[in-house]
Amino acid sequence: MLPRLFGNTKRLNKFYGSIEENGCGKFNDISGKALKELKSMGFTHVWYTGVIEHATMTDYSQFGIQPDDPDVVKGRAGSPYAIRDYYDVDPDLAVDVNTRMAEYEALIKRTHDNGLKVIMDFVPNHVARTYASDQKPEGVHDFGEDDDKNKAFSPANDFYYLPGQSFVVPPGYNPGGDEFTSPLKDGKFDEYPSKATGNDRFTPAPSLNDWFETIKLNYGVDYLDSRKTYFDPTPPLWNKMYDILHFWSEKGIDGFRCDMVEMVPFEFWGWVIGKLKNNFPQLIFIGEAYEIGKYHDYISIGKFDYLYDKVGLYDAVRKLTCNWQDATTWEINQVWNRDCLGIDQHMLRFMENHDEQRIASRFFAGDPWLAVPGMIVTATMNTGPVMIYSGQECGEPGNGNEGFSNDDGRTTIFDYWGVPEHQKWLNEGKFDGGQLSEIQKSLRDFYTKLLNISRQNEAIREGKFWELMVANERQPGFDTRLYLFLRYTDKQRILVITNFNREQRNIQLLMPADLLQLLQLNGSYEFTDLLSGAKFNAEDIMNGVTVNLPASSGFLLGF
Template sequence: MLSDKTGKFVMLVWAMLMPCLTFSQSAHPAKKRKMEQPSTDHKLIIYQLVPRLFGNTKTVNKQYGTIEENGSGKFNDISDKALQAIKSMGFSHVWFTGVIEHATMTDYSAFGIKADDPDIVKGRAGSPYAIKDYYDVDPDLAVDVKNRMAEYEALIKRTHVNGLKVIMDCVPNHVARTYSSDVKPAGVRDFGQDDDTTQAFSAKNDFYYIPAQRFVVPSGYNPGGDEFKSPLKDGKFDEHPAKATGNDVFSASPSINDWFETMKLNYGVDYQNNHAQHFTPTPPLWNKMYDILDFWAAKGVDAFRCDMVEMVPFEFWGWVIPKLKTKYPDLVFIGEAYNSSLYKKYIETGKFDYLYDKVGLYDAIKRLTRNEANATTWDINHVWHNDSNGIDQHMLRFMENHDEQRIASADFAGNPWLAVPGMIVSATLSTGPVMVYFGQEVGEPAKGAEGFSGNDGRSSIFDYWGVPEHQKWLNNAKFDGGQLSADQKKLRDFYGRLLNAVHSNDALRTGNFYELMVNNERQPGFNTRLYIFLRYTGKQRILVITNFNRNEQTLTVKLPDDLLKQLNLSGAKEFKDLLSGTNYNTTNINNGIELTLPASSGMLLEF
């Protein structure tokens, strides 16, 4: 529930939509700046949702609760009405997170699905990133378990009919320890089916082995909590020889903090011998992973978000992505990557379309949003300056995802409205994609310890759970926001206005970037928690002004003389704030723009 204090704060933020514009008589010489070359691609505006959580209307939320107690969303819950609501906010793509069948403590053996050993499963629902069968979907998400694939195929078609594209996960680095495909196409060989398990490493093997040693379940792990009972819950798992874990631990006894529930896949890199590469002949795993991606692309999947791409060799990506794009030219690949020094290589050698910008813009904006002492908007300048060498348009920007803490949580900002300036910058800084995580737009704080996932400010991906503030918008599957507070409705309206502005304006989708910080650092009222830039095309200009300060700011924005000349601007101009629709008339653009911005606010001025 959002606080009364937040309600008062929002009124101040929304006062940003009605500022008064006047002009100062001062001028300042233009200084150094950089421009981004426009992208010809459509800007992706992504809505990430976890189907297990998204459509769940149950509000019990018992710690370590079963699927019967806490419920689970289904593919069918993501209805035409839900998709139309997502589309109306300006989104172009939906990332359905956790679709592929993964290890779970829920018993589906009555449907011919082998039960998993809970000693190697994290959470009652299980981790969506411990894949059990790459050719199947999670039975939790089906109304009719036997018809689960058809229900997912119907969701793909329904998404397309509603004018949206489909993103799903690719988890190439590791699989569940119980991996075995029982629905694989004819002729497909399972991972490890032909391995020589006497060898620690062979380029012909799909896994890495610890010969002559049995796998040891980490001590101290209590799967499913004290209430969960199962004959398989005995602290043991029969795996001989043991296999290396997904986080590159080559030990039969991984710790409880390791990815002990997963097995590392072998792309031909001998990690224990100086990372020696054995890529000729092509390792069998490469072709197996190609076949899996081809299987899903043939069903109409438009893009893959690839998990932990840095743990898989560049050479594989450079081989598989062009090969798939020969067959599916419009297929998009998004890589989860964190080593910024290697971004360019992932794009040029690995052939990724987009990469996460977590360690760059996300971290900089999080510091500003949290009002940390040393945070300044020059950190944002540092990000785009480093990324402007041909890769900025390839960076995916976000303020939330399933791995990161909710903005409204006490662990992040404690107030969803404090994200307004950061979200404006994330959405408009470049031509690259922007992403919003479901529930972010209504201020979900992710309170409580769900089970395996503790009280950490994240909505658990391991447990059966309802997402309370999101459920108010869900409103018992009406998808109309009927239970939202007035404050939450205004927050959602802000996101809709921002994303639709990005979706519908060429300057924000494909235009050039012009940095205005250097030129304005000596202007009246300027401080280093303000961020100002221009996005423009030959026909459209949008001035982006954001205030990360926790108090109101009055400032004068000066457009440099060379920019005014380049764009042939002079005299009286009319501005329109794309967030409010309010029009403003000015007398002489050459003299600078005097503005008052409320705390934690921003505006998009088209002129």
């Protein structure tokens, strides 16, 4: 969740609206009642996104916070991934700006008191162009404070420089829209020499489509000289990042979701994660990763607990959910049998996150119920975690042109905004779903059942996986938009059957002889769908299990 969005009850949703006009959720809005409701849905962790202080167009100078230049800020609220002080929290999220850290610390405690763990962001690759920590502990040197700015690259520098060149704001950028005014809004930003931009752009004039509001950090990799590495002695930035992670770990954080991990050398990750876990062994590290060929290195050398499975299961499931003509469930097989072979338990699965389009948007499925088979597969295929994005369980479509974030099917991370369908569950802070329609209540009930089944049943939580596609592919008219597998332990078996078709399908599901022998299965069995309670009988399991699958559906058959 983005706390900025989660507790916001205002519904004006004005294009490029201010914090006063469009509102903003606070740490204190995430009440014990809200957390109890999340716990009851089956969640174990909450990832609070956008907690650390980042660049914004909102003026907090009366609280001693230096205003940011809007020409290098995306959206009125600003990007949560353009950090301006790693040792502070976003003043937007505080009821009393002067006690903002205490309010966040209270949220950490409140989360723990309600049986949930806390994950927060770590953004290692870049910082805001206006980065300047006024809350850093005594003795800490700020990023760039000791840099030799006459050198384009030095292992001792925190930033990359473009000597003799000044930074140029992308032409045509209108920060905050036509109504927003500021003496700093002049199309210029004083940065000399210019620094390299966060998305590896070594130019003083990045484009509007670049991460122009951010500065690339230097981990000892010379990008302009064949990416030569200088890791001995340890670059100063490594120790600064360790100190930051240690600072937050001491506050009771249970884990970090690490942004764009592949833009930072995995040698750093292995060093910093290993060092932190010596003192905080309970910490988990989740990496936002997209390069399949590097997954094994980031787990074995980088010591990550989990990596995003976006370029894999998410992409395969999305194609099926969207009913693309060439989509088949054999692409799901490629994920566990090739892309994630040997590391499948380390993959974090999801169908939505803040970077991706909402399932209910017209850019994705247009109907949140079409995600049912995909969510069943996502939540039950292996023992790794499943993630739900706040509002997904209410069918939020992400409609509207919010400001810097346009009408693209995503809920904005840059602008002050209300999330309409989520607000129906929020119900003016009651967190009781009082404004949800009956269909939305049913959808939320589906997610609740699925998550609790995944968490409470050992066959899903820790069991083995047996794919059943090959055993059934020779049946006449076998449908490659069905996906079939078994999760099992010595004590429990759950047969997972999903139908990605937009029409009903009937299937006589067969189990291979070696599986029947392994589990010593023979004779008649009664199957109970853990989602609906429906029951199915197989008179002789060796002859298969007959199942009628509604359109875009799935079963979790315990037997």
